[in-house]
Amino acid sequence: MSVTIKMENVKKSFSRFEALRNVDLEIQSGEILGLLGPSGAGKSTIIKILTGQLDPSSGTVMIFGESSEQVKQSKTRKRFGVLTDNSGLYKRLSIEENLKMYCDLYDLPVSALDEALEFVNLVSSKKKKVSELSRGMMQRVTLARAILHKPELLFLDEPTSALDPVNTHHIHEGLRKLNARGTTILLTTHDMYEAEALCHRVAFLHEGEIRESGSPEELKDAYRNDVIEVELTCGESHELPVNQVATMDKMREWAAAQRIRRVHSNEPTLGDLFMRVTGGELS
Numbered sequence: 001m002s003v004t005i006k007m008e009n010v011k012k013s014f015s016r017f018e019a020l021r022n023v024d025l026e027i028q029s030g031e032i033l034g035l036l037g038p039s040g041a042g043k044s045t046i047i048k049i050l051t052g053q054l055d056p057s058s059g060t061v062m063i064f065g066e067s068s069e070q071v072k073q074s075k076t077r078k079r080f081g082v083l084t085d086n087s088g089l090y091k092r093l094s095i096e097e098n099l100k101m102y103c104d105l106y107d108l109p110v111s112a113l114d115e116a117l118e119f120v121n122l123v124s125s126k127k128k129k130v131s132e133l134s135r136g137m138m139q140r141v142t143l144a145r146a147i148l149h150k151p152e153l154l155f156l157d158e159p160t161s162a163l164d165p166v167n168t169h170h171i172h173e174g175l176r177k178l179n180a181r182g183t184t185i186l187l188t189t190h191d192m193y194e195a196e197a198l199c200h201r202v203a204f205l206h207e208g209e210i211r212e213s214g215s216p217e218e219l220k221d222a223y224r225n226d227v228i229e230v231e232l233t234c235g236e237s238h239e240l241p242v243n244q245v246a247t248m249d250k251m252r253e254w255a256a257a258q259r260i261r262r263v264h265s266n267e268p269t270l271g272d273l274f275m276r277v278t279g280g281e282l283s
């Protein structure tokens, strides 16, 4: 595995406000990394810096082994696909006409358009004008545009925030397939289920700093409190340490008297970790 993205000591200030304080982030090729954090944490700022829409105030940013300055001058940007909230679509044109323009720009066959529309579940709506689309449809068109040229690296700023569960599932399947074909993906999300379902690694960003990173399993292990919660039929609830003889004795006693209603493992969710890392500022 090689390193696709490397950010070292990256700071970004807007006037006197420090949006990014000291970001170190590495993404390996073939990885799906989820950037999690409350509103205003700096997630979009990181994506904008990586995609050349903003310059960092200091620090180094390397993508495919090139500095962010070199990337701006080279053809490397064609290796990216980007989805941000800025759609850049022509409202008076249809979905198909908009995407056709991008096919021409990237010198792609029209078959690429159909494949991308299939990916976002919009084949039957391709004649619709962009001005007539719902927010979720618009989001899917911008996603189709981002993957049209089969990029090696995909930046997705909240890719499913406006989607219903069926389309979210469809997009997740598509992203997994793209990743299986080798696409590296950096996505931001507020949806902890999405993070857990899709990401090999997650990084928690808070107040412009990465506070924790690792695979969802590693992070949950690190924060696990080794207790089980036993709910009894009388309504009482008891927390007991796992792997202790006394716990097993108690469980045996309750089981013999048929007093156990439910047993919970108390494994923390990514949502629990988010709350701990960010001090409970869910957005």
Ligand SMILES: Nc1ncnc2c1ncn2[C@@H]1O[C@H](COP(=O)(O)OP(=O)(O)OP(=O)(O)O)[C@@H](O)[C@H]1O
Residues within 6 Å of the ligand: 014, 017, 019, 037, 038, 039, 040, 041, 042, 043, 044, 045, 046, 283
């Ligand atoms: N162009 C700008 N000028 C001034 N401040 C900015 C600018 N862009 C972002 N900020 C500030 O930087 C901080 C980080 O913003 P950013 O958009 O990166 O957050 P975010 O984590 O993506 O939030 P959200 O989840 O709400 O999209 C915020 O406090 C925001 O107000």
